[in-house]
Amino acid sequence: MQSRSRTPVSRTGRPRSATADAAILAATRDALVELGWSKLTLGDVATRAGVAKTTLYRRWPGKNELVVDAVAALFDELEMPDRGSLAADIEGVVLQFAAILVRPETKSGLMAVVAESTHDDALRERIRASIVDRQKRLVLEGRARAQRRGELPPETGPEEAARTVDLIFDMVAGAVVHRTLVSAEPVDAEWAEAFTRVLVLGLGRNH
Template sequence: MQSRTPASRTGRPRSAAADAAILAATRQALVELGWSGLTLGDVATRAGVAKTTLYRRWAGKHELVVDAVAELFDELELPDRGSLGADVEGVVLQFAAILARPEARSGLMAVVAESTRDDALRERIRDSIVERQKRLVVAGRRRAQKRGELPPESDPEASARAIDLIFDIVAGAVVHRTLVSAEPADADWVRRFVAVLLNGLAAAEG
């Protein structure tokens, strides 16, 4: 998994405590001020660090917010609930709960919108959030294969494509449900979604 913050620059050593304080302050500012009101100066004050300390770590507001939101998604864990379907339900419920948090909702929507005009920002979102969280798909597939629920992998390229597709389907559906449609991804919706994911459209009426 990649580091949660940008690579260190030459000079003074990085402080993990300062990084954590800055990212926490960023999320707090997102809740209280929203995307438009958040400034690097305010974040530095909240974190108790000099503004220059913040600029040594992040080039600007966009990069800072991406890393602050990415840290939330690093809280996701793959539960062992006895079956592939139950495991996926557990992850999706966690994901929906994170997206319900105002700092995640405000930050993610803002940086995704900004990334439509900024290729570097889009790449950072992919690296810091998307690629890091594909670990859950990898772990879930391996566990399901050990249980005999999925066939073993024989083609690495096909496996990589499958991982990408599974992640896109799950993340896309949950983000659309919670952030675009503004509907709850509650236990009933998650159960029905996972049934469709595993069994196809015929399960949609269940």
């Protein structure tokens, strides 16, 4: 699936500029890497992006929301490649995901918002909606493709389908995030192949 840029909804009804939004989100990520969460301010982001601070406040209510959107834009670069088989497709997206996670701006942003969300339910919900739920599109696409190939059978109903998507996403995201950001071990082609073998075996047994 082609990557998509994220354009937050304007609360004032004014025309939005995709170029300005991209500059603001990029400036946010740069500021996080250089300053860290505690020193990051919307004023600094506005200066870096070359926009007025009021422009940021019209589009994002605060720092939490801005940083989540800045991180979400990075994950929107992910695509589910068609490499001819379910296993090869999973390996491809796992390697893409890991490559994004090791970027300094991703590590700084993701770890900051996750830490803040431990005591902020609204922030946790924004992370779920803006990052987690949006990236489940990859699982939906890969599962549908595998079903068309005959590699996976169709689910018996929408509840089973939703449960399968959640499980696959949690297994992939959990394993790759832990290995990349917690244990700081490489996610290379050999690891991706071994992980995928276990995952595909489990999916086969599940059906």
